[in-house]
Amino acid sequence: MKLYYSPGACSLADHIAMHEADMTFDRVRVDLKSKLTETGQKFEEINPKGYVPTVEMDDGQILTENVAILSWIARRKSCLTPTGEQGELRLLEMLAFISTEIHKQFGRVFKPTSDAEAAAAREKISQRFQLIGSLMKGDYLFGQDASVADAYLFTMLLWANKVGLEVPQGLADFAQRMRTRPAVQLALKHEGLE
Structure with a gap:
């Protein structure tokens, strides 16, 4: 089995989750600009959508x-x-929420068509982080045990940090807890993000 990823992209969530699940897999790095794998293969031959994961x-x-x-x-x-x-x-509800309400908004922050669009997206992301923070039921999204949704949320929090977006203290604490997990540390190491 192979995971096609790009360092720090949303595929980091899957990378973390696969380690959490003790899965055996190969990692293949993808350059999203050139659309080539680390072996030089055209990535769109593998995934016609042209993006990871x-x-x-x-x-x-x-x-x-x-x-x-x-x-x-x-x-x-x-x-x-x-x-x-x-x-x-x-779980499906939370994954869909993170995907559509947070992940998708980051596209408008990373590649805005205007300053106003970027500001609106940042505000929407902040509101969504506030909501998730208020819904957390323990150390992780659903209680005391991490789920695959926690890996996705952690990735989004890394992006928030990258663009200087302040998050609620509870989510900042959550991100720190996630960083202590062996699966997270291993995925970050593999992607050169330590």
């Missing part, structure tokens, strides 16, 4: 998109899903 299964099947990949990882390692009758649904 992408997981190539041992049988050659390709899986893309954070929500799908993180859900798949959680199914393989049930401790990465919240407990309870609606645990899978709550």
Whole structure:
């Protein structure tokens, strides 16, 4: 199995989650500007969407998109899903929220068409972080155990730090807790982000 990633991109969430799940996989670095893998292969031959994350299964099947990949990882390692009758649904709900309400907004911060657009996106992200901070049920999103959604949220918090976006203290503390996890440390090391 292979994880196609770009250092510090949203694929970091999948990288962390795969380590949390004790999965065995190869990592293939992708240059998102040139659209080439580290071996020189055209990345769009692997994933026509042209962006990471992408997981190539041992049988050659390709899986893309954070929500799908993180859900798949959680199914393989049930401790990465919240407990309870609606645990899978709550996980999917949070993954979709992070993807659509936070991740997507960062595109308007990283590549704005205007200062006003960037300011509006920053405000929206701040509001969404405030909401997530108020919904946390413990050390992690769903309580005392980390889920795949925590890996995604951590990645978004790294992006917030990169662009100087202040986050609620509870989320800053959460990010520090995440940094102490061996899976996070390993993924950051692999991506050269220590």
